[in-house]
Amino acid sequence: MSWEHFIYFAIVAVVLWAAGALAAWKDKRRMAYTATVIGLAVFFAFIVGIWLSLHRPPLRTMGETRLWYSFFLPLAGFLVYSRWHYKWILTFSTILATVFVCVNILKPEIHSTTLMPALQSPWFAPHVIVYMFAYAMLGASAVMAAYLLFFKKTAVTDEEMDISDNLVYVGLAFMTVGMLFGALWAKEAWGHYWSWDPKETWAAITWLAYLVYVHYRRMPSHSRNLSLWVLLIAFVLLQVCWWGINYLPSAQGVSVHTYST
Numbered sequence: 730m731s732w733e734h735f736i737y738f739a740i741v742a743v744v745l746w747a748a749g750a751l752a753a754w755k756d757k758r759r760m761a762y763t764a765t766v767i768g769l770a771v772f773f774a775f776i777v778g779i780w781l782s783l784h785r786p787p788l789r790t791m792g793e794t795r796l797w798y799s800f801f802l803p804l805a806g807f808l809v810y811s812r813w814h815y816k817w818i819l820t821f822s823t824i825l826a827t828v829f830v831c832v833n834i835l836k837p838e839i840h841s842t843t844l845m846p847a848l849q850s851p852w853f854a855p856h857v858i859v860y861m862f863a864y865a866m867l868g869a870s871a872v873m874a875a876y877l878l879f880f881k882k883t884a885v886t887d888e889e890m891d892i893s894d895n896l897v898y899v900g901l902a903f904m905t906v907g908m909l910f911g912a913l914w915a916k917e918a919w920g921h922y923w924s925w926d927p928k929e930t931w932a933a934i935t936w937l938a939y940l941v942y943v944h945y946r947r948m949p950s951h952s953r954n955l956s957l958w959v960l961l962i963a964f965v966l967l968q969v970c971w972w973g974i975n976y977l978p979s980a981q982g983v984s985v986h987t988y989s990t
Contacts, residue, residue: 730778738775750819801865852914860907866900871964931970938963
């Protein structure tokens with residue numbers, strides 16, 4: 730298996746996810762479930778194949794983390810659809826996943842099979858995988874917020890806010906576990922659990938932003954619209970933490986979380 734095969738697996742997976750999204754709009758739930766699950770299986774087959782080919786988990790570069798994000802986004806959409814039967818969620822998750830798939834096709838950012846010593850820790854893979862799932866769930870919550878703020882014509886309901894809350898709860902829980910795995914990894918790789926590296930600083934900022942959302946939603950006098958704006962702002966901070974940090978002057982030549990150079 731090589732990265733040249735990615736486009737074939739990706740096309741099949743995206744077509745199946747799109748078919749599942751279309752079936753959801755037509756209230757054909759069984760077809761929606763079947764197509765989405767098969768699409769996930771096809772995409773995951775490539776991840777497993779490239780993992781075996783590289784002799785390491787495909788988690789080192791931005792292109793490889795986008796691979797996982799492209800997988801977890803439809804999975805998050807599937808979980809939301811399975812629980813709350815929101816017709817549009819599979820469409821949005823498919824569109825977002827397709828964007829990341831296209832970026833990976835046009836700019837794969839895949840490098841050598843060699844892992845530097847810091848990435849050979851057993852904590853490396855669980856840290857990144859857990860984080861990618863957290864990002865996918867929080868991405869789904871951002872999609873929900875954008876839908877409620879900009880596309881929904883009627884008033885936001887309690888049920889819709891509960892969906893946003895539950896997505897954040899799950900995403901924040903996985904993010905917290907991912908941070909703990911990261912601390913254990915840092916202790917083994919660099920001798921300390923936390924050093925306020927630029928990446929770590931933005932991870933803390935992102936984590937606190939979602940805590941602000943959770944606590945604000947618990948206030949009796951909270952505004953639903955303001956809550957949704959907080960959710961979107963938190964997601965922007967998450968993007969800075971994930972990939973935007975690579976372009977910040979404060980991280981140039983400083984961050985130990987740069988692995989692709």
